[in-house]
Amino acid sequence: MPGDPTQPSFDFGPELAGDRRRDPVPTVPPRPGAGRRRSPTGRASGTLRTPAVTSEVSSPVPDRPVRVVRVRPDVAGLDKCFDYLVPSELHGDVRVGSMVRISLHNRRVGGWVVAVGVEPPEGVALHPLAKVTGWGPPPELIEMADWAAWRWSGRVASLLRTASPETAVRGLPRSSARASMPTTVAVGDLTAMAEEALALPMSVLRLPPASDLYPVLVAAAALGPVLVIGPSARSMRHLGLRLRRAGGSVALMPRDWAVARGGAATVVGTRAAAWAPIPRPAAIVVLDEHDESLQQEQNPTWHARDVALERARRAGVPCVLVSPTPSLEALAAGPVLAPSRRVERAGWPRVDVIDTRELAASEARYSPRLVDVLRSDARVLCVLNRKGRSRLLSCAACGELAACERCQAAVSQDDDGSLRCARCGAVRPQVCLRCGGTRMKNLRAGVSRAREELEALAKRPVVELTADTEVDPSGVGSAVVVGTEAALHQLDAVDVVAFLDLDQELLAPRYRAAEEALSLIVRAARLVGGRDGHGRLLLQTRLPDHEVVRAAVLADPDRVATAELARRRLLAYPPVTALAVVSGPSAPLFVAGLVPPSGVEVLGPSDGSWLVRAPDSSTLADTLAAAPRPAGRLRIEVDPQRL
């Protein structure tokens, strides 16, 4: 296939050829809007003399080739840029974003060209670049990395690494195919909605769990080379391949980095694809925007949604956040488009709520309704978010809770029956510390224990599926599956998902518990399908009127959003405010250097960490950036998912 971008003929792409022909200075015109928001401040500047850079770049002198470039080294713990000479034979290969090797302090290290045509500082002997490794992120992403480092109080280099190819890219594939779709399948209402969303600068598209998102992808791809991000690698790959099969030019990240950098493909990928090197996206779409895996766990804790929003804003292109249950952050960012109530309801499954308060104690854990389902031939997944045999025990004789003799934390039961403390790791035999009794009552069964009990009730095999069990999900066959939420990721489709103890999710001591619980229900809903199928969710709870339960029953995620926003206002939690958790050995020193402006509070320490609360993320970032960074280990978690 001649135009297939996945089988490319590699050469130096049109961009490079053009540079050679027209102008030896492959400069990037400074975008007038780049400084609109408060610019990423200070730490990165080092010897930067910005005015000189700007004037150089905006009025390139043709007969003065690139002689000096500014390079950001890929060295952890060094947040500074340095200037280097470009040997004349490398002029054509060096542009903003290029990956190079430099000698720094007698070491060879990698780095990125962040500016060209730099006025070198006086009195410093410049070294030449050691090597041009290959293509790197486009200039917009070099700027985005500065912004994100400021926004999440992190290191620029770590973000540039995310935006860079895994192996050196010497040339870009010649791409003759156009990125847009040659043919469009008739897909009805969803296409119209997606087009409506794409006509707005920013919008939230609330589509129920059972929706096929392919029409959204097609509608976006019709605009040109777009960037589409979602949490699950499998489903993003699937969507991308569908588009490719229909004739679209598709780059699957991270594998097709070079194709994406070529700029003529629809770019599809997971979280890191928010940094895909597509030079001029026509739009950015984030699927399942509510999913917490779109946020990076390690520092800097950037969120793909926020990166996408900022990228789109800077490029002046539409950004669409798609989710069955948009986060409060998304709802705060723009208008919501949703299908009719009829259509939205059809895309959520039927939900049976079992009020366990009304059941006899013996039936509360496994309700008669659940037992009926277990004894049918339906494919059933039981979700219980507790691993092991038991998480909370009490003495059968005296009722004393089983606690750790060393640190008093609640202990849980190992598979061999001994009691283990999750906090300090102490292990002791199953003996009551108060009365010496040796029989324990399970107050909360873990998955292993539940498996045994369910098998007795179901009268058919029950298999356990957690993040660390080695069961091939396809080999489960007709067995009932019991597992933690990991099972919701591993299985493809079932008839019934039963939450054995939804209250554990609803009452979890985390400020996002309600959103997280609804997110789990959405996952479950995807496994059982929409209302028109025969799939069902079964929720065992003592809180049948909780807004999460009501939202699932009524297919109305807005109930959670409304209740949750009121709570966040009351407690001054995000997105009403912006938070950062500061911890680590150097935290006391860092916190001492903070100068909180009015409206910013520093709370703590509690367990060795501080909480910084600001009215908005921009103020938070400015406050954190203004404090000196002490040496030593320091963790600054901006936008923590948990507190």
Add this chain to the structure above:
DNA sequence: CGGACAAGCTGA
């Protein structure tokens, strides 16, 4: 981060 170099410690 990690190399360079200086200051501090140890043992004969």
Add this chain to the structure above:
DNA sequence: CAGCTTGTCCGG
């Protein structure tokens, strides 16, 4: 005081 450890500084 050689030989080593530990700490601080700085990179173009």
